[in-house]
Amino acid sequence: MSFSTFLETRNLSVSYYMERTKIPAVKDVSFSMEKGEILGIIGESGSGKSTLAKAILRAIKPPGKIEPSSKIFFKGRELLSMKETDFKKEILWKSISYVPQASQNSLNNTMRVIDHFYDTAYSHGLSKEKVTEKALELLKMVKLDPERVARAYPFQLSGGMKQRVLIALSLLLDPDLVIMDEAVSSLDVATQRYILEIIKDINKNIGTSIIFITHDISISAYLSTDILVLYAGELMEEGKAEAVIKTPLHPYTADLISSVPSIGGSMQNIRPIKEGQPSLVGCPFNARCNKLMDYCKLNHPEVYDVNGRKVRCFLYGNNKDK
Ligand SMILES: Nc1ncnc2c1ncn2[C@@H]1O[C@H](COP(=O)(O)OP(=O)(O)OP(=O)(O)O)[C@@H](O)[C@H]1O
Numbered sequence: 001m002s003f004s005t006f007l008e009t010r011n012l013s014v015s016y017y018m019e020r021t022k023i024p025a026v027k028d029v030s031f032s033m034e035k036g037e038i039l040g041i042i043g044e045s046g047s048g049k050s051t052l053a054k055a056i057l058r059a060i061k062p063p064g065k066i067e068p069s070s071k072i073f074f075k076g077r078e079l080l081s082m083k084e085t086d087f088k089k090e091i092l093w094k095s096i097s098y099v100p101q102a103s104q105n106s107l108n109n110t111m112r113v114i115d116h117f118y119d120t121a122y123s124h125g126l127s128k129e130k131v132t133e134k135a136l137e138l139l140k141m142v143k144l145d146p147e148r149v150a151r152a153y154p155f156q157l158s159g160g161m162k163q164r165v166l167i168a169l170s171l172l173l174d175p176d177l178v179i180m181d182e183a184v185s186s187l188d189v190a191t192q193r194y195i196l197e198i199i200k201d202i203n204k205n206i207g208t209s210i211i212f213i214t215h216d217i218s219i220s221a222y223l224s225t226d227i228l229v230l231y232a233g234e235l236m237e238e239g240k241a242e243a244v245i246k247t248p249l250h251p252y253t254a255d256l257i258s259s260v261p262s263i264g265g266s267m268q269n270i271r272p273i274k275e276g277q278p279s280l281v282g283c284p285f286n287a288r289c290n291k292l293m294d295y296c297k298l299n300h301p302e303v304y305d306v307n308g309r310k311v312r313c314f315l316y317g318n319n320k321d322k
Helices: 050-054 082-093 113-122 127-139 146-151 159-170 189-206 219-225 241-246 250-257 294-298
Strands: 007-017 022-033 039-044 063-068 071-073 096-099 177-181 209-214 228-231 233-240 304-305 310-312
Touching: 007 050, 022 050, 022 228, 022 233, 039 050, 039 189, 039 219, 050 063, 050 071, 050 082, 050 177, 063 228, 082 146, 082 189, 096 159, 113 127, 113 146, 113 159, 127 146, 127 159, 159 177, 159 189, 189 209, 189 219, 209 219, 219 241, 219 250, 228 250, 233 250
Parallel strands: 039 209, 039 228, 096 177, 177 209
Antiparallel strands: 007 022, 007 063, 007 071, 228 233, 233 310, 304 310
16 A cells, blocks of 8 residues: 555455355455545445445444455555544544435434534534534535524425535534445435535535445446446446546446436437346356456456556456467
8 A cells, every 4th residue: 555545445345144145245345546536436236335335434234244354544544453442533524424325314303403413523522612613614515504404403404405414414523535325316316416516516625535326327427536336246447437437448337328318428329238137157247248258257357457447357358368
């Protein structure tokens, strides 16, 4: 790891140990991100996006387990080997915070919005005056009427407003990184766009780095500076967003892009992605791939470096004589 690396996972693997089977949800994922990036993590349902986010937050609960070979470096510290109390005191909320999936339900309807800010700040020793001042400033930043919303109960707010409250809350302790899991998925398209603009502004104006998890590649294309594509728990492609969207290298990324009207081109060019389950033998995408070679059926590709892009596909590996 270079000391300038902001976040780096190395061989991160997470499995859920059920009574009879082991579900490997995240497999050997190695990626890094620099400060100031908006990294979009995309993939279909079940591809391991939330599990990856929870691993960085050390929020994996049994039957889930982070495999021992995994490492997560953040600003020069290895997070998984930190004492839990140190992680909670020094990293969580203060350096890395999050907006969880289905987050609108994570607000407590019996507490006013401002009390959620007091609650979050409580264990970090901030005075009530300071928290009030900061909360109002943040509510304004996410384009809410600060005084009115601070006094409101969550049930008095729309879904989009609650989502903005949660984004404001995630910024309370000035974190370097916020992980947002499907933060706009449940909202209508106009509200989504409005919130994506706010997220872009936060990134630009206060420099907060963001990991934005979504199953919708058009959202990622719109928001992200960098994109990481997951399939069946594995990194399939990673690179600068513009390059990934304009010239996708992995057949799966290409299929995701051409299945979406807003970035795939005209309606005539839209192709639905072939259905199928991840394969347990060979390349996990082999049952759905339109560039399938015989070799992919039995062999598992590693991640290849293609001009600074990462891609897990034999089209880019040295597979001659195979
Ligand atoms: N608590 C759990 N117990 C058992 N298996 C789990 C648990 N949480 C996730 N999994 C399994 O791990 C795999 C990855 O799930 P994960 O929720 O991380 O995917 P995801 O890409 O975030 O999907 P979604 O977009 O639907 O949330 C799936 O096969 C899922 O069934």
